[in-house]
Amino acid sequence: MKETRKMKRKTVTRIGAAVLASLALAACSTDGGGSSNRDVAEFDASQPIAGSDQGQFDASPEEIREGLQADPWWAPSLFVDCDATDEASCEGEATEGVYNAIPSDLVTERWRVCAVVPHLSDAYWVAVNYGMVEEARRLGVNLDFYEAGGYTELSTQISQIDDCVAGGADAVIIGAISADGLNAKVNQLVSQGIVVIDALNGIANKDVDARSVLSWRRIGATVGDYLVAAGGDENVAWFPGPPGAGWAEDANKGFVEAMKSGSMTVVDTKYGDTDKNTQLRLVEDTLQANSGVSIIAGNAVGADAAAAAGLHNKATIIGSYMTPETLTNIESGKVACAATDQPAVQARVAVDMTVRLLQGIPLDEDKKRAYPAPYLVCGEGGEGAQPISEFVPETTFAPEGWKPVFTVKGN
Numbered sequence: 001m002k003e004t005r006k007m008k009r010k011t012v013t014r015i016g017a018a019v020l021a022s023l024a025l026a027a028c029s030t031d032g033g034g035s036s037n038r039d040v041a042e043f044d045a046s047q048p049i050a051g052s053d054q055g056q057f058d059a060s061p062e063e064i065r066e067g068l069q070a071d072p073w074w075a076p077s078l079f080v081d082c083d084a085t086d087e088a089s090c091e092g093e094a095t096e097g098v099y100n101a102i103p104s105d106l107v108t109e110r111w112r113v114c115a116v117v118p119h120l121s122d123a124y125w126v127a128v129n130y131g132m133v134e135e136a137r138r139l140g141v142n143l144d145f146y147e148a149g150g151y152t153e154l155s156t157q158i159s160q161i162d163d164c165v166a167g168g169a170d171a172v173i174i175g176a177i178s179a180d181g182l183n184a185k186v187n188q189l190v191s192q193g194i195v196v197i198d199a200l201n202g203i204a205n206k207d208v209d210a211r212s213v214l215s216w217r218r219i220g221a222t223v224g225d226y227l228v229a230a231g232g233d234e235n236v237a238w239f240p241g242p243p244g245a246g247w248a249e250d251a252n253k254g255f256v257e258a259m260k261s262g263s264m265t266v267v268d269t270k271y272g273d274t275d276k277n278t279q280l281r282l283v284e285d286t287l288q289a290n291s292g293v294s295i296i297a298g299n300a301v302g303a304d305a306a307a308a309a310g311l312h313n314k315a316t317i318i319g320s321y322m323t324p325e326t327l328t329n330i331e332s333g334k335v336a337c338a339a340t341d342q343p344a345v346q347a348r349v350a351v352d353m354t355v356r357l358l359q360g361i362p363l364d365e366d367k368k369r370a371y372p373a374p375y376l377v378c379g380e381g382g383e384g385a386q387p388i389s390e391f392v393p394e395t396t397f398a399p400e401g402w403k404p405v406f407t408v409k410g411n
Helices: 002-012 017-022 061-069 123-139 154-166 183-191 216-230 246-259 276-289 300-308 324-332 343-359
Strands: 074-080 094-100 112-117 142-147 171-174 195-199 210-212 235-239 265-269 295-298 316-319 337-340 369-371 375-378
Touching: 061 074, 074 343, 094 343, 112 123, 112 154, 112 343, 123 142, 123 343, 142 154, 154 171, 154 183, 171 343, 183 195, 195 343, 210 343, 216 246, 216 295, 216 316, 216 337, 216 375, 235 246, 235 276, 246 265, 276 300, 295 300, 300 316, 300 324, 324 337, 324 375, 343 369
Parallel strands: 112 142, 112 171, 171 195, 195 210, 210 369, 235 265, 235 295, 295 316, 316 337
Antiparallel strands: 074 094, 074 369, 337 375
């Protein structure tokens, strides 16, 4: 039965909407865990999906909160036509829109989904765990969640993917440790008929089925554009993140390109794993070697470590993404600004994309890449950015007290 579903999935992702209607899934079936007893709606590809017209891109913070609580939920997003770009990672022009999730009653099977991520040692990936777990629960699918233990553990992540497949996974969501290091594994998964979703970090392989991946070039540019607009002859130390990680490399590209148009000088760029000890050592070594540094910019862990060490008294600190600690630091004035890529929303999009493909439901906007638009959140005096009072924490953080969940049983 499982092999039949995989072959069906490969068929429905290649045929038109008219034929999809004839393959509508209404009957409950088994998935290793028995029959589903949920009431399901028959998917009719000739009709709009219920709730698919909700929301607007320029929604207010309160509207976004309400949209995320609905079933189906929605969130302002950007969409990229991966078929229109030659880049293996689907970097292309993005169009503004709204991501509308599918109603939960369209899910007819307890699909087996695996998610693999680099680690759970900071709040960013804990938020990803939260978003994926909650979306799996909403849609009633099985989810097994794995963390590799850090950005040096590529072989572990590959082994975890193999374990997922051996356990009967219908789909694998990959928060990649390396943009290029998983190419062979992605090719293998696709050849086996397993749905592959690129989530949050980026994979340089055109054959992934869909992507819930922020443009890290855009987020790097968001930080760079802010500094350029601020002006002045400041010296900047830049800390993108782990070497070889696709998101860090892309953020660096966007940042460097944006900084070319300004008068500030990037005196040093240091890569390193996103744990506090590593990042603090990099920051302190850089400041010691470059006495004129007045701006520390880069990954949230580094920004938080610098603030905890009191380095905000020596330089302005800006984060390229955000943790709850970063938010607290912005509120206290220790960190000036930080970008958010809304990882909790990206995680929910990744699971929704997965189930769409397994059910033979078209991707939202018929685009293979979707992600929430990044923006900069600043404290007092942060012109040209969103004030902290308008920040929606639900897009970016897990609820206070959330403990990572590694197994979700479909209902």
